Amino acid sequence: MTISTTMLLIIIGCCLVTLIPRIVPFIIVKRFELPTIVRKWLGYIPICILTALVVQGLWTIEAGYKLVVDWRYLLALIPTTIAAIWTRSLALTVIVGVLAMALLRLWLPALGG
Template sequence: MEINLYILLIILGSAIVTFVPRVLPLVVLSRITLPDWGMRWLSYVPIAVMAALVGQELMLQDGKLLFHKNLELLAAIPTFAVAIVSRSLLGTVVAGIVSMMVIRLVFP
């Protein structure tokens, strides 16, 4: 298999663009001490990212905002309830799977 220079440059460029934003903050932030307010702020980043991903997946279908006939949104209600009460990742995943399975059986 022949590697074209153009393809090689794209692969190397993609590797650099992927590597730098992940490693640079790690290197910089490992050498400094952040204030307490900065650490508290950073603790909310994973939750905000997860909420954005889940919210988009629940609310959008085919690029359009959809509230009616949205089975995923309906299944999310008991799933969120289990997550809040149990604080268990395994329990939440099982509740989500079972909720979606029951809803798809009831509403084919």
């Protein structure tokens, strides 16, 4: 398979556009001491990410603009939220959420979609 120079430059450009906003903040934060209130505020990021990821799958709209809840997502949200608040760890929050959803899909396949 051959790749044109233009395509290679597009791929490199996409990598830079994706990596720069994700790496530069870590470099900046590493060199400075953040105030306590900022560090405390950053501790809530796992909960915010959890909310954004779960809410999009929790509610769906069926024909006729009927709002429907996927009960498996709602049930998985309970242990995941507890893990997020208790540990404040994004990794553990995601692991608990994935395991909860996997078990619910295994045991309750017909519930909610």
